[in-house]
Amino acid sequence: MKELNKEMEIEKLHAQMRRCNKCHLYKTRTSVVCFGGDYHAKIMMIGEAPGANEDREGEPFSGKTGKLLFEIFREAGFKREHFYITNVLKCRPTKDNAGQIDRQPTMWEIDACYHFLEKQIALLRPKIIVTIGNTALKTLFNTPLSITKIHGRVMGFKQYEQLIPVIPMYHPSYIERNGGHYSKQKREMLEDIRVLIRIIKELVKEKREKKEKENIESYMNA
Ligand code: URA
Numbered sequence: 203m204k205e206l207n208k209e210m211e212i213e214k215l216h217a218q219m220r221r222c223n224k225c226h227l228y229k230t231r232t233s234v235v236c237f238g239g240d241y242h243a244k245i246m247m248i249g250e251a252p253g254a255n256e257d258r259e260g261e262p263f264s265g266k267t268g269k270l271l272f273e274i275f276r277e278a279g280f281k282r283e284h285f286y287i288t289n290v291l292k293c294r295p296t297k298d299n300a301g302q303i304d305r306q307p308t309m310w311e312i313d314a315c316y317h318f319l320e321k322q323i324a325l326l327r328p329k330i331i332v333t334i335g336n337t338a339l340k341t342l343f344n345t346p347l348s349i350t351k352i353h354g355r356v357m358g359f360k361q362y363e364q365l366i367p368v369i370p371m372y373h374p375s376y377i378e379r380n381g382g383h384y385s386k387q388k389r390e391m392l393e394d395i396r397v398l399i400r401i402i403k404e405l406v407k408e409k410r411e412k413k414e415k416e417n418i419e420s421y422m423n424a
Contacts, residue, residue, distance in 0.1 A: 205242075211325050212241055215318070219292050225314040227293035233260035235294075237322075238287040245284060245398070246328035248319070250337040250373065251291035251307050262287045263374075270382060271334070271374040278395040286326055290341045291315050312341055323361055329405055331359060331366055332398060335373025342368060349373070354394035356401065369398050 216236040222228060235252040238261045247263075255265030263271055272282055291311055297303035307315075319341070323331070333339045336349045342359050345352065353372055358365045371394045377387045 208325060209241070212322075215321050215325060219318055222292070222315075222318075225293075225311050227291070227295060227311060230296055231293040232257045234292050235260055235262050235289060236292060238262045238264070238282065239285040240283045241286050241326065243284055243286045244329040245286070245332060246323065246326060246330070247285040247287045247332045247334060248338040248342070249287070249289045249334040251289050252294040253304050254294065256289075257294040262289055267374040267378060270378055273383070274374070274377070274388060274391055275395065278392060278399070280395070285332070286322075286328065288319070288322055290319060290337055292318060307337060312337075316341065320361075323359070323366070327364065328366060330398065330401055331368040333368060333370045335371075335376065339370045349376075353390065354397050356397065367401055369394060369401070371395075 219236050220234045222234065233252075233256075235256050239247070249262060252262060253265050253267070256262055256268075262268070272280075275281075275284075291307045292315060295305055295307050295311060297305045331342070333342060339345070339349055339352065343357060349370055349372060353370050355370065357368045357370065359368045360366075372387055372391050377385055377391060380387045382388065
């Protein structure tokens with residue numbers, strides 16, 4: 203898909219999200235949190251759902267947990283702009299209708315919202331997906347294993363003819379509960395980010411080899 207077309211299609215999809223009232227969360231939301239980062243990014247990051255801060259600002263991972271998440275990524279050389287950031291749910295799930303208490307998304311809410319995530323993946327065609335936390339992992343894969351067992355293991359998400367490498371990582375609120383920057387979980391996350399770097403290097407190598415092959419062919423045929 204040409205870049206301009208792709209941008210228009212993504213904008214159209216974001217506009218559909220902003221109008222969505224497929225589940226009850228539209229009644230309590232302030233914003234529909236469509237995406238953050240850069241939509242030309244090659245890596246897609248998928249979190250769980252917006253919290254209070256994200257709902258207010260309309261930007262995923264813009265609150266305290268997002269700050270920790272991107273501090274960890276920054277240590278490994280990544281910036282927000284290296285990712286197209288989104289969540290499984292685009293609206294904030296709260297326990298009470300006054301919007302006081304955050305809770306995990308229900309299966310019903312995930313089902314209602316999943317078509318948006320599917321379209322985001324289809325339109326953006328990310329080279330790599332990073333899932334953040336259990337909800338994102340279990341939304342993409344039917345696995346009985348939890349994130350504590352499976353983090354850092356490369357999985358494959360099949361969409362049409364494409365198999366996209368997926369690296370499941372911890373949610374920053376889990377890292378925060380375990381001591382934040384001083385936790386073993388943070389060190390494990392940095393290891394998982396090394397897996398991401400390894401895959402990027404493999405993709406760069408593949409691209410270089412493909413280009414070289416094309417150059418050789420065009421030289422031989424000239
Ligand atoms: N937690 C998430 O999973 N996503 C956000 O955008 C914020 C907090």
